[in-house]
Amino acid sequence: MPVPSISTIKLIPSIAGKLALAGGTLAFGSWLFSDLVHLPGGGAGFLVLGAGFWWMSRPSRPPQFSEPSSISGWIRRCEAVLAQFTELELALGLDGLRCPREQELDLLKAQHAPLSVGVVISEGGTHPSTSELHNALEGSNSLELCIAKPLPVVADAWNWPQELELLDVILYGLPMPLRAADLLRLEQLPTDRPAWLLIKDSVHDSREARQQALSCQLPKPWCDRLLFWSGESADLRRGLHPVRRHFAQPSRSREITKQRLLTSLHRRWQAELEQLRRERFRSLLQRSQWIVAGVVIASPVPSVDLLAVAVVNGLMVKEMAQIWGCSWSSEVLQVVARQLGTAALGQGVVEWSGQALLGMAKLDGGTWLAAGMLQGLSAAYLTRVVGASMADWMALNAGVAQPDLDDLKRQAPLLVAKAAERERMDLPGFADQARAWLKTNQFAGA
Template structure:
């Protein structure tokens, strides 16, 4: 998920790191005293070494990262956790849909040989004749070959096809000269998938120069992974050219395990995206309900500022429900701190002021001053709750699967999260105004909106 980059408050990073810099200074002074007065080793170099260690600690990124499993069993556990989340969230899914997901996971975990080699090219390229090419892998046995349909020269997403993700090894037959479409496809071949580029080039004397030119145009990962074939070569020459591929295929167990690992990672990523869509749908109904609860409370008893009340409500009902939607194992105190941080960032960025100006320009207040002020303040509070809720949802999505979120990182990223959420809510401003009309009409407030 990408966020708009907005500048933070000028002194925010310094204040966030104040405690760490104090610790660094203390480390330097302690190191100097310890080596000079206790151990009686002259010089301040070792004290500086302590300071260097402290500086390295300070420079560590303050980001809670999803720890990707390194084993197949670890990925299976992650996928099973997502399946449980689906069962809890997707109330409309049938038992058949649930079984299909479980079956897909089982098919990957039970996947076995033989190794499958995909021969791929794009429209305009050509693949070798099957029988002669397969003989180039003799005497290796238990191999299957897939002659894939040519890849298109124009594609909206340029995503590596699912059927090719299933293959243990990919051989991309590249027509020369290099075309932009082929370069885009090669950039999307998964890094974890053993792959080679195969080029048919007749002139062996000019091949060295052609290879240098080609390598200069290709991404770095393809260095040393270009194979030259000649249409006139005898079978022994084909076998020699394909020697790097043959060496890779001899370790069948490793290749099959690598494919399982890659497929499980992709499956988990796909399921997480689907699960996030379900979470957002559930969240939107909670967001709509909570923002008007805030608006009603503010209108009934207006206060000088809307932030405290909005935060109180967000810290209550909405946060409690959001922790269930995102299956957060974190303590309620952590969520409350996060909500306060995001609410503070929203107020600092002028979300309330902007919404107030927009409401004034989009509405006409006909009632008394108390009604007008209370209505405007109530709608401001509703909008603030809406933005804070959305930025909370974005933060929860970024920290999905993290055992303990990094609150220091949130302080640095809160402005960016709020800016992104506010921008998206501004795009949906007309929908918010429509909801406002409905809310106002239910309370019979003498306020007329101009369409």
């Protein structure tokens, strides 16, 4: 259903009206605080007081993830995620979640590989010879040179090979003229990765014009990472000066690489952790939605009672808190569930689901005529939407000691709308589950 909107014409006054309102308010406030309250500064004091009131009344922002700025900080973050895998093992009765990941982290912490440079081209491109690269990169620190296999220009995905992730620096031989495959490949390379684009250009006088032309075609972060060479060894050494400068402090170069690898490891673990949680949650949700349906069918009422559904969902919410490691009180969990349930009812999830299920499920006629059946399925669908939005909220607030309930009130309509849209796309699957449930449910024979 479309999100309701309010016309800005009715809410925003004209420019003249706003100026008159602001001027009148300022004049009245200045007189009030100067003559009656005797506030020093008159209008200035009134403005300062108003600014202070605005600052104190600002809506609080939800806690945001702050990235560590050191290797030790990222190691602590990764160890915290390992602890979450341990908690998930205990909560779900699973094995083998922490041990292999802990070994992976230990290997990364103990890594002392030599500094490395990877040279990558796509099919049809060229790069300097190995001896030319060794001479051009020769410096006070020894470097390991890795020449990768040419990357395909026709592919289903443009991801970079995983083996290149361990390298400290990447030199990407960019052919001229530019090809779509190379641009797509560059979009998949993080801009914070130490990497440069190596371009062979034999015409010295045209390099400035060529650089300006490339700046119009390349993504902006890469415009300052262009290295030109004419094909001569001396020119290649001059061109690769930024790379040698990057390795001037080997300990710093290794630190940048290790911190990047820890960041990538943390991001991957978080995604795997959330996937495990979602898999467990889907089985919990499927069980809970049919319990809700059975309760509603057993005690039919003219409309779905949000309080009754919230009571039945209480066990589901508590299990969800265990899955996401949320140490919130039962009262807080019930408040969050009721807030999301109210938002779902306000967006007409029950009314829409009843009509959609009637049109799509095509259940047995004798069973489907009972009003309680439709009501029970609508209640199950409501539980499905509220549970999905609750999972999104817990994922956003995982690790937070106390959630911001005022922020929840603001975000609840959007969370429910997104969850309802996802479940709307899976409505045929829900209808299949409903048919299977009705066949095995005792009410199906009524």
